[in-house]
Amino acid sequence: MNLETVLEMLRGGTGLRTHSGAVTPGDVFVALSGTRVDGARFIDDAVARGARVVVHGEGVDVPRHEGVSCLAVQSPAQTLGVLARAAFGTQSNLPRIIGVTGTNGKTTTAHLIHFLLSRNGMATGLVGTVHCSWPGVQVPATMTTPDCLSLHEIIGRMVRDGVDNLVMEVSSHALDQERIAGLPMEVGVFSNLTQDHLDYHGDMQRYFEAKARLFLDGPARCAKGLVNVDDEYGQRLKAMRPDLLGFGLDSEDAELRCRILVAGPGGMTLGLSHDGHTWELRTGLVGRHNAYNLLSAVGTGLLLGLTPAQCDCLSQAPGAPGRLERVPNERGLDIFIDYAHTPDALEKVSVALKSMGFKRLLTVFGCGGDRDASKRPLMGEAVARHADVAVVTSDNPRTEDPDSIIDQIEPGLANARLVLRETDRRKAIALALEAMEPGDALLIAGKGHEDYQIIGTQKRHFSDFEVVRECLS
Numbered sequence: 001m002n003l004e005t006v007l008e009m010l011r012g013g014t015g016l017r018t019h020s021g022a023v024t025p026g027d028v029f030v031a032l033s034g035t036r037v038d039g040a041r042f043i044d045d046a047v048a049r050g051a052r053v054v055v056h057g058e059g060v061d062v063p064r065h066e067g068v069s070c071l072a073v074q075s076p077a078q079t080l081g082v083l084a085r086a087a088f089g090t091q092s093n094l095p096r097i098i099g100v101t102g103t104n105g106k107t108t109t110a111h112l113i114h115f116l117l118s119r120n121g122m123a124t125g126l127v128g129t130v131h132c133s134w135p136g137v138q139v140p141a142t143m144t145t146p147d148c149l150s151l152h153e154i155i156g157r158m159v160r161d162g163v164d165n166l167v168m169e170v171s172s173h174a175l176d177q178e179r180i181a182g183l184p185m186e187v188g189v190f191s192n193l194t195q196d197h198l199d200y201h202g203d204m205q206r207y208f209e210a211k212a213r214l215f216l217d218g219p220a221r222c223a224k225g226l227v228n229v230d231d232e233y234g235q236r237l238k239a240m241r242p243d244l245l246g247f248g249l250d251s252e253d254a255e256l257r258c259r260i261l262v263a264g265p266g267g268m269t270l271g272l273s274h275d276g277h278t279w280e281l282r283t284g285l286v287g288r289h290n291a292y293n294l295l296s297a298v299g300t301g302l303l304l305g306l307t308p309a310q311c312d313c314l315s316q317a318p319g320a321p322g323r324l325e326r327v328p329n330e331r332g333l334d335i336f337i338d339y340a341h342t343p344d345a346l347e348k349v350s351v352a353l354k355s356m357g358f359k360r361l362l363t364v365f366g367c368g369g370d371r372d373a374s375k376r377p378l379m380g381e382a383v384a385r386h387a388d389v390a391v392v393t394s395d396n397p398r399t400e401d402p403d404s405i406i407d408q409i410e411p412g413l414a415n416a417r418l419v420l421r422e423t424d425r426r427k428a429i430a431l432a433l434e435a436m437e438p439g440d441a442l443l444i445a446g447k448g449h450e451d452y453q454i455i456g457t458q459k460r461h462f463s464d465f466e467v468v469r470e471c472l473s
């Protein structure tokens with residue numbers, strides 16, 4: 001069997017699968033190497049379910065099966081991208097794709113870029129943590145970057161609906177697993193790199209190497225891009241690929257630069273400069289971290305040929321749901337829900353709130369189970385540095401014991417002013433609301449837009465927004 005024949009089958013409507021359990025008679029099954037098990041172990045299962053073609057890695061010994069053709073390829077993950085283009089109609093008329101990567105700020109930046117391009121009259125799609133959307137359609141997200149088949153399937157729908165630009169978040173897991181195979185990136189954006197996901201990548205160097213795939217030689221390399229040169233890892237990328245546009249607030253090397261001219265509870269005025277041109281941008285978003293997010297959205301606009309004036313509409317951009325989002329309430333309490341779930345994000349969001357002049361900061365937070373355990377005490381330290389009251393609780397304990405997760409956070413809270421411990425997140429939020437005094441701000445961190453709590457393998461409905469409203473009513 002050769003590749004062209006398989007492509008022909010797929011164009012004709014044959015099913016393409018990477019999970020043996022999903023195979024129906026006549027399908028093409030691609031055995032991916034996997035992160036836990038080798039997909040080649042499921043070839044027999046796929047064949048038993050009726051797979052007619054098996055695509056597998058070179059060196060995999062596949063026993064002969066009557067009526068089943070095999071195709072050995074160097075990289076099944078890369079070949080999957082080629083096959084997916086044929087299966088889902090993503091071969092031609094692909095939108096211009098902008099991929100946003102980095103530890104924190106991907107969702108916010110992607111939403112800002114989506115807003116910018118849409119306001120400039122482009123039919124723009126979005127794929128990310130909160131939802132996937134394009135004009136007239138919105139579907140809830142299951143992952144930050146879906147698997148290769150789901151991605152092509154959704155982008156195929158966008159192609160049919162005439163989408164001409166697509167902004168997508170590209171997680172480090174996705175880059176490592178080559179989920180974006182077959183999807184050439186026009187622009188890559190690098191926000192920053194700080195500790196997260198070491199359970200998966202092992203150490204910061206390997207985590208960086210996964211993110212760097214979007215920019216350096218290899219199949220995922222973007223045609224052009226921008227990097228935050230205030231970030232140590234961003235500087236390393238810029239040194240490796242000098243054509244990337246460097247942006248930042250501090251670095252003299254930044255080609256696109258911004259200063260915060262005015263900052264207050266109502267927003268910021270940013271002074272931007274690029275290529276000898278200077279201009280101002282007003283925003284309702286608060287926090288220095290959001291100055292970076294806005295700056296990279298402007299930088300993307302410039303790389304795509306927009307003028308600074310065409311980027312002015314960003315002053316009306318609302319930001320992303322569940323990112324430093326106020327919970328309106330009749331009591332006039334200053335309550336913010338945010339998605340900070342890394343040490344750096346907690347640091348940045350706490351500083352943003354402290355700068356708004358509140359009397360005290362109360363922070364409710366926890367750490368996810370079955371995720372990087374080494375970030376737990378560091379998240380505790382970030383909260384302890386800024387919160388007057390730290391309320392430590394649960395945030396998707398998954399298959400871990402919630403109390404043992406909190407035990408691992410607590411050493412980081414050793415220097416905290418006041419710590420309250422309450423495993424039940426609903427009760428923790430109620431406790432924090434009771435402890436609020438006039439002039440205080442309450443930060444409820446970690447879940448943002450999420451409307452669930454994962455306990456064990458069960459996903460139960462849970463929304464920080466709803467719980468606050470219930471407690472206040």
Ligand SMILES: CC(=O)N[C@H]1[C@@H](OP(=O)(O)OP(=O)(O)OC[C@H]2O[C@@H](n3ccc(=O)[nH]c3=O)[C@H](O)[C@@H]2O)O[C@H](CO)[C@@H](O)[C@@H]1O[C@H](C)C(=O)N[C@@H](C)C(=O)N[C@H](CCC(=O)O)C(=O)O
Pocket residue numbers: 018019020021031032033034035036037038039040042142143144145146147148171172173174177
């Ligand atoms: C660790 C991880 O990322 N795993 C993802 C990965 O699974 P995998 O392919 O490695 O799975 P595997 O179990 O080793 O199986 C290997 C192969 O055998 C196949 N198989 C397996 C069993 C079977 O019976 N038959 C069969 O054919 C599988 O379909 C797979 O192709 O590929 C799967 C399909 O794409 C994903 O669903 C799965 O995400 C898991 C559920 C997950 O939780 N991922 C998280 C950590 C993640 O990716 N998060 C990032 C966000 C991170 C951020 O904050 O930046 C995201 O992009 O969402």
Ligand SMILES: Nc1ncnc2c1ncn2[C@@H]1O[C@H](COP(=O)(O)OP(=O)(O)OP(=O)(O)O)[C@@H](O)[C@H]1O
Pocket residue numbers: 102103104105106107108109129144169191192289290292293320322323324338339340341344345346348349448
């Ligand atoms: N540029 C930034 N630098 C540092 N922290 C940021 C930045 N932007 C946002 N944050 C913080 O990180 C949190 C997550 O932001 P956002 O959802 O935009 O990032 P993300 O990279 O998409 O995260 P995830 O990988 O979990 O989807 C925010 O709620 C905020 O606390």
Ligand SMILES: N[C@H](CCC[C@H](N)C(=O)O)C(=O)O
Pocket residue numbers: 144341367368369371395396446447450
């Ligand atoms: N994309 C992130 C989301 C974390 C959100 C937080 N609520 C948690 O569950 O830790 C992850 O999968 O690590």
Ligand SMILES: [Mg+2]
Pocket residue numbers: 106107128129130144169
């Ligand atoms: Mg995200």
